Amino acid sequence: MAAELTAHDLIAKHRPTLDQALEAIRTRAYWSPHPEHPKAYGEDGSLSLAEGKAAFDALLGTRFDLSQPGTDDFVGGEVSPYGPQLGITYPHADIDTLLPAMRAGMRAWREAGAETRAVTCLEILARISARTHEFAHAVMHTSGQAFMMAFQAGGPHAQDRGLEAVAYAYVEQVRTPDTAEWTKPQGKRDPLVLTKRFTPVARGIALLIGCNTFPTWNGYPGLFASLATGNPVLVKPHPRAVLPLALTVRVAREVLAEAGFDPNLVALAAERPGEGIAKTLAVRPEIKIIDYTGSTSFGDWLEANARQAQVYTEKAGVNTVVVDSTDDYKGMLANLAFSLSLYSGQMCTTPQNLLLAREGIATDQGHKTYDEVVADLGKAVDGLLGDDARANGLLGALVNPDVKARLEAAPGLGEVALASKEISNPEFPDAVVRTPVIVKLDGAKPDAEAAYMSECFGPVSFAVAVDSTGDALELLRRTVREKGAMTVGAYTTSPEVAEAVEEVCLEECAQLSLNLTGGVYVNQTAAFSDFHGSGGNPAANAALCDGAFVANRFRVVEVRGKTV
């Protein structure tokens, strides 16, 4: 079949973007080719806000066909955290038919080479970008994110992370040249001469196990890292967040086919309720790579049992902010209030434990007692969320009943400093929208430790009173070491404390945000510049995105000697 998209055209179109991405990961300065503003879309073939909404609406209640081999049923039961049932069904696979079909296109995909694979991935991302408004609704109505966040985090930011992975994958594969002439002197005799050829080869089929809260943002790095390094990718979405990844798979299959490759290099594995196919797929011998975001228990299970695969996991952690002192008390409170509120604290990066010395902290507004700081933080959250429209726009909806249950149980853990409130959503009356709860805990009390040393995923934070900042740092160290952390924050005006908290983070391998008081938040990372997770503490065994995230997804085979 003649390819509609030639490698030549794809290179001409996307190589400049790839080069910019390569430069960005080298300098780690700000860069993104994906506009963050909703109004930036609607021209040049991209869907406008209204078109995206219409495209999403048209999917509701339909059968989402992908023409995959071995489809034996259509399944699905997504219910939006905002209330409506999506009513979409997706292909359910006979994996004994699908997996061999996915391998069939591997040779051509390998022979295309690293550059063509990279620009083909960039074409997939470009088409996803053009449909960002459609994806925004899909992410919103599966994750419960508010529209603007679903648009940005599920759209451009996720696409950035995918592109970042492609850039890392590309540069890793071209570190070794395609060919080398090797001439070794032999004194007076003729030199030894050998021609060598080097080919990056895929490991096998990669399995992406998607998550409920950030199906695209957490899914794209693994998906694109695996695909760009030559591996077919089987996408197993979370049963409550299928649509964003199903749309992704559809776009990928379209682009692959148009570029003359086998569309089965990317496929979807939807499942019946309670089927638990991730466990079955993860130990199949064909599966050589697994990317997973989710619970610690299943992540640990994968690492222990999927021994035939390279396993990349992002699991749970307990994120800490050490509050020692500040020269911008208002800025600190506003920044923290936003971090606790965004997406109802349902981010793996949301701070959970705020560690404060019992006797209080020094600020630009004088000494503040522990009680004052906690009360002022509560007021800052109240102020931020005082307007229902703004609250809805920031909080989104609780993603599932487990989060709601944890939130409702939180007051039983200690003294409530800020109670959670119900917010009504006029557009979606069935959405469960709640403001965060802040609970005071005494760090010295053993029963409190059970609370603050476990991840309480959702809009629940603990203001933990400790004896001193030194104690806070020891607790920080222990928390990262035992429970892991995706993020650590700290506020201090003391160079000694800053150095000490940095040393804890360097020793325990956690990413640190220091004295954030403006429009950057501890729970947000920017692709091409910030690492997401460190890969060096129990919260995640990989970071997004670095050399280690891509280098073992392929191997290099050398052929040396005399070709015929």
Place this chain on the structure above:
Amino acid sequence: MAAELTAHDLIAKHRPTLDQALEAIRTRAYWSPHPEHPKAYGEDGSLSLAEGKAAFDALLGTRFDLSQPGTDDFVGGEVSPYGPQLGITYPHADIDTLLPAMRAGMRAWREAGAETRAVTCLEILARISARTHEFAHAVMHTSGQAFMMAFQAGGPHAQDRGLEAVAYAYVEQVRTPDTAEWTKPQGKRDPLVLTKRFTPVARGIALLIGCNTFPTWNGYPGLFASLATGNPVLVKPHPRAVLPLALTVRVAREVLAEAGFDPNLVALAAERPGEGIAKTLAVRPEIKIIDYTGSTSFGDWLEANARQAQVYTEKAGVNTVVVDSTDDYKGMLANLAFSLSLYSGQMCTTPQNLLLAREGIATDQGHKTYDEVVADLGKAVDGLLGDDARANGLLGALVNPDVKARLEAAPGLGEVALASKEISNPEFPDAVVRTPVIVKLDGAKPDAEAAYMSECFGPVSFAVAVDSTGDALELLRRTVREKGAMTVGAYTTSPEVAEAVEEVCLEECAQLSLNLTGGVYVNQTAAFSDFHGSGGNPAANAALCDGAFVANRFRVVEVRGKTV
């Protein structure tokens, strides 16, 4: 303490070498800074042949002290495969004392930065290089390699592999800049501005588990990759090959101390007979990286049980040569004869199974039947080893009684095409020196399969008769997939066969040498150019050396925000 070696001086001395190594791994052209000829040593502070021998002799029968913390005994019982007892004892460690002491210097080693770590490693390698003649005897009298091989493979080639690992480690760490200024436009508002700092941080203590046959060549990549990425390294040598690594540890500790670092960043863990400390050490929580070369069973055990560590293993495999046809019959036979004989076939890269079509092969000397090819190969081996002095220089000694037992059992496996012969070594009458055995097997017979589908480590090869080259390729594929392979060789004049064997190697991830008829052998790889192993089949989970071998030995910690 004032450092005798400043970072500035080390950089001035070694940066040019590092830069050349970086260029070599990029182009993969021939390069080495370590001379291969024994006569190249003896000037500029390096030991001459006589001085090296004297230095080795002076070690015999002594206590090898390293001034390590927690030394509770001195142990050792090495016996040279050439006969003599070495009589050297080494520090035995109380690991509860030694491991914490090894961590003490980590912060300073981290703060030194990637470049200073790299040039300090290069100083260690330079001092080892200057003592190559001493190492040659140490390797010879622990591995049983003949002197020239012990000199080259244990000296310059091992040092090359160590330097290669330092180069990969260095470049991986500097892919992310030390600092970045991140400025994100915000439309009409002020941009968001953040300063970010990035620090490569070690994972923890690395454990190197050495092997008997190539203590330095197989040990240096892991040792230097871990050390250059900031990790202390605990060296656990094979009980029969302690000296080469003990000398290495001594040099490393000297250089570290002179450069102002804690010498305990590198330490030795010798063991009592039967103590099996590798198993104990491997699961200690302080151990975060393990490099291992040895049996499949212990390698698999490490991968399954040392879950707290990154585990890099080189295990057993079954190496195959497909003989389809040749335009240089004599060259092929000579090349194969050398590969089978070198170090009595005790290399993880030595070919074991020679696959030949039953009806014979086409050659530049006409059609040769299966029987003729096997007989001619036997004659080539006989010719190569006909002179006892040359035979001793090529074969070395059998490394241990297990190898001898396997060699002696080989005639029971099939028809002997070439019988093994005893060679006497006038200098070392107790050395067990044997020529290789070649056994004919019928590939179609199930009882033969048990033989050729297992690794028979030592000077034993099987000439396996198959129905066709097509069958040979299927057997090659199955062998690599099920048993793994460090090397694959093939001889063919057919472009179709060459493509087919290459495709098998690409699909099954094995390194292929094609039509070698000159002075390069399938069992030898050159650092900076050839990959040793692929990391993609059961013989090894890593390749020497590539990005994946170093990228996960450290993590990058980011500190962003407002410093104090």
